[in-house]
Every structure is written in structure tokens, then in C-alpha cells.
Amino acid sequence: MSNAPQIRIPATYLRGGTSKGVFFRLQDLPEPCQVPGAARDKLFMRIIGSPDPYSAHIDGMGGATSSTSKCVILSASSQPDHDVDYLYGQVSIDSAFVDWSGNCGNLSTGAGAFAIHAGLVDQSRIPENGVCAVRIWQANIQKTIIAHVPITNGQVQETGDFELDGVTFPAAEIVLEFLDPSDEGEQGGSMFPTGNLVDELDVPGIGTFKATMITAGIPTVFVNAEDIGYQGTELREDINSDPVQLARFEQIRIAGALRMGLISTPEDAIKRQHTPKIAFVSPPKSYKASSGKEVNAGDFDLLVRALSMGKLHHAMMGTCAVAIGTAAAIPGTLVNLAAGGGERTAVTFGHPSGALRVGAEAQQVAGEWQVTKAIMSRSARILMEGWVRVPADTF
Incomplete structure (x- = not known):
């Protein structure tokens, strides 16, 4: 009986806000996983180490919490006036399931930084020193996010003195703008789907x-x-x-x-x-x-x-x-x-x-x-x- 060899896939393990996730460029995924479906879900579950009846993720990159069982795909944007498309998958810990129904606001921070790291933002838009406004299309919820990413010597500045409760060490501050963040899809156009504030x-x-x-x-x-x-x-x-x-x-x-x-x-x-x-x-x-x-x-x-x-x-x-x-x-x-x-x-x-x-x-x-x-x-x-x-x- 022969066993399948391991394959390797380019990836970046990145903290964004109070979450961590495995980030990929769409073009780096195996071809069957470059489109939504069972192959992509199986890949992400195996990468994270789910489903895991021990709830430990010993055999994967996950951390057995909702904050650390995440995968992200970025690609050049399909939308006008945007730099990147950002797709987020929340991997279930104990069941064979990847939830694509929402966004991760914390990893939206990482999406802005990773977009620059991964060469997905036009070089002409990146200052030598200053702040780059990365225009993100959040593909799960069809919304725009702007990440204001600090740049030093043409590269993303990651170190700094900004402290965030829930994160042990300080780092560089990234300001996020969530534009028109109310969800008007499934709920029929109302921020309050029942029509009531309470x-x-x-x-x-x-x-x-x-x-x-x-x-x-x-x-x-x-x-x-x-x-x-x-x-x-x-x-x-x-x-x-x-x-x-x-x-x-x-x-x-x-x-x-x-x-x-x-x-x-x-x-x-x-x-x-x-x-x-x-x-x-x-x-x-x-x-x-x-x-x-x-x-x-x-x-x-x-x-x-x-x-x-x-x-x-x-x-x-x-x-x-x-x-x-x-x-x-x-x-x-x-x-x-x-x-x-x-x-x-x-x-x-x-x-x-x-x-x-x-x-x-x-x-x-x-x-x-x-x-x-x-x-x-x-x-x-x-x-x-x-x-x-x-x-x-x-x-």
C-alpha cells in the first residue's frame, strides 16, 4: 500500500488584530482549490487541523479557538476602484465545515498588510514613507474596507508602539474604515431586519x-x-x-x-x-x-x-x-x-x-x-x- 506524499503550498501565517490566520494568494492555491467548493473546504480544514475531536489542532496550523481557526484568500480585485478581493473562511474546530457567511474584522487588518506584502497592490500607490490606503473588497459580504497601512522605506511597517488589549506586544497602528457596513443582502435592505430597535x-x-x-x-x-x-x-x-x-x-x-x-x-x-x-x-x-x-x-x-x-x-x-x-x-x-x-x-x-x-x-x-x-x-x-x-x- 502506497501513501500519498505531502505537497507544499505558499502561505503566510499572520496576526491581524486579536486573531491569527493562514493567508494565501489565490493563484498559489492548487488549481481545484482556486474555486469555491468541496476541494477548497477540505484543504482549509486539513491545514487548520479540523475536524479535531480532541479540540487541540495538534496536527494543523489552528489554535483550537475561533480566533485562530481561520484561512484567508487574497487576489487582485475584480471590482473597480479596489486593490484586492479578500475572502475569509472560518474553520469549525470539531466538525467538517468551513463557514463563509461573514467577515473577520480583525483579519481585515491583516488583509491590508498582506496585500502589500504579496505584491497585490500597484507599486505606484505605495509611498516610500507614509500611509497606503489599501482598498479592499470583502467578498464574503460584498462590502468595502479601507486599511490605512503605515509604510517605511517602501515596506509595510509592522513594529510600533500601538497597544491593543488582547495582544501581548505593541505594533504599528493600522486604521480600518468599514464603509456602509450594514448588511442589505439576506435581510432585505434593513440594518434592523425585524424593523425594531428592540x-x-x-x-x-x-x-x-x-x-x-x-x-x-x-x-x-x-x-x-x-x-x-x-x-x-x-x-x-x-x-x-x-x-x-x-x-x-x-x-x-x-x-x-x-x-x-x-x-x-x-x-x-x-x-x-x-x-x-x-x-x-x-x-x-x-x-x-x-x-x-x-x-x-x-x-x-x-x-x-x-x-x-x-x-x-x-x-x-x-x-x-x-x-x-x-x-x-x-x-x-x-x-x-x-x-x-x-x-x-x-x-x-x-x-x-x-x-x-x-x-x-x-x-x-x-x-x-x-x-x-x-x-x-x-x-x-x-x-x-x-x-x-x-x-x-x-x-
Whole structure:
């Protein structure tokens, strides 16, 4: 019996914001994987090391968390006035599944930097020293992101003194602009797919909760922490070690997905693990972050905890931060009320690793709320580059 040899594929392992992923240029993928389908999904699962019943990703590049089980494809843009197309795959840890239903806001930072590293941005647009505005077409959600990437001596500047809670070491700041981030596809054109800023969400067998369901950045279901028995100061171990509570969160998420029109039946949720997100909010309270740092209630506007792929996130997903900033800008949402109410163009929120500021510009037009852009700062750094190897019979 002969065994298939390993093949190698050019790849870059890169941190973007509080996430890590394996980045590829489209043209470097094996030919069957250059188009969407089963071959590409099988390749990405094997690269990450999924599905893994041990939830460890020992035999792959993943880190067995939603923040580290990600693959990204970049290519020269198919859209006018854009530099690159950016496609993101969230690889399930314990099931044979890659979710293409949403974006990763953190890795959007890496997409801007990698586009320059990989030679996908016209050299004439890259200054010798300064900032390059990389125009990204986010192919999963059909939206524009502009990454303002610092350049030194014609190369991406990766080191710097910008500190990001949830990331151990400082790096160079990259400012992200998410243009028109509300999702108008599946939900029929409304940022609030139910038509309400706050709904009574009935969760069979669990109860009824006030909820703000929004489609800015990424579809997200917000509930009040106190309504589900939490303070809003919880860390990962407080939630992720309790399978009963995780199952309850999943039921709330499924109920929200049904109300938002993202799925037709509860059974559909298993194939849509990445979206919507479920998050709970609270007015400010002092707490100790996961690093041990004291976070003062006076330093932020509200508390937010969010779950990704069924587990509490160690910091905050970038796309969920866009949803937070947008909802905070709209008077009357649960996020806005937790922040004290009123009109605002920016909000700072506390998360398990510290605090994050995000800005959003929202306005009401003909009775419908619209958001023109959301802005936040992240950083990115190449960790390793070369080739990943997988058995030739993977796909």
C-alpha cells in the first residue's frame, strides 16, 4: 500500500488584530482549490487541523479557538476602484465545515498588510514613507474596507508602539474604515431586519428577552447581561467551562437567527456557526481583565461580552465591534442604552481583555437607520512565511 506524499503550498501565517490566520494568494492555491467548493473546504480544514475531536489542532496550523481557526484568500480585485478581493473562511474546530457567511474584522487588518506584502497592490500607490490606503473588497459580504497601512522605506511597517488589549506586544497602528457596513443582502435592505430597535425575543424552553438584532459589520444579537443572569464582567473561564450555559447561548443565537431571517429552521444553525454573533451588554463596572490588569469603570462607556463559534471570545471580534459601534450610535438600542443613551459618534467598551474604542456615523433617512462608516484601529504582523504542507490526497 502506497501513501500519498505531502505537497507544499505558499502561505503566510499572520496576526491581524486579536486573531491569527493562514493567508494565501489565490493563484498559489492548487488549481481545484482556486474555486469555491468541496476541494477548497477540505484543504482549509486539513491545514487548520479540523475536524479535531480532541479540540487541540495538534496536527494543523489552528489554535483550537475561533480566533485562530481561520484561512484567508487574497487576489487582485475584480471590482473597480479596489486593490484586492479578500475572502475569509472560518474553520469549525470539531466538525467538517468551513463557514463563509461573514467577515473577520480583525483579519481585515491583516488583509491590508498582506496585500502589500504579496505584491497585490500597484507599486505606484505605495509611498516610500507614509500611509497606503489599501482598498479592499470583502467578498464574503460584498462590502468595502479601507486599511490605512503605515509604510517605511517602501515596506509595510509592522513594529510600533500601538497597544491593543488582547495582544501581548505593541505594533504599528493600522486604521480600518468599514464603509456602509450594514448588511442589505439576506435581510432585505434593513440594518434592523425585524424593523425594531428592540424586540422581545422568545427562546423556546429558555425564556423571553429584550434583544437588539442588527446587521452592521456582522449579524449580531444583543441582549442585556442582567436579563440572562450575568454582570457583563465575565471572563472566558466563567462562560466556556459551563456547557449548560453555552447550550443556552446557542438557543438564544438560534432564536435570533430565525427572527433575523438568516436561517429557516433551527437545524440550519449547524451550518451557520459563524453568524449571527450573540453578545450581552451592561453599563460600566470595574473589573479585572484576563491579563490581571484592572479596568476602571470610568475609562469606558459600557461592557460587552460576545461569543464566537459557540465560545466566549477572549477579546472582541472586529466585525462585532462594528456592530457595537453602530448600535451605540443609534438612540434606543440596548447597546446605546447600556452606554447611557443619547447620540454619539464613538464608544469605548470593556471586553474580557481590556477596552476598545470604535467610531460610527449613523443617520436616519426616510425612517430607516443607515450607517456610512465605522472606524477602529488594530495592528498586524507576519509571524511566519513559506509553505504549508498537506497530504496530496487531502482534496
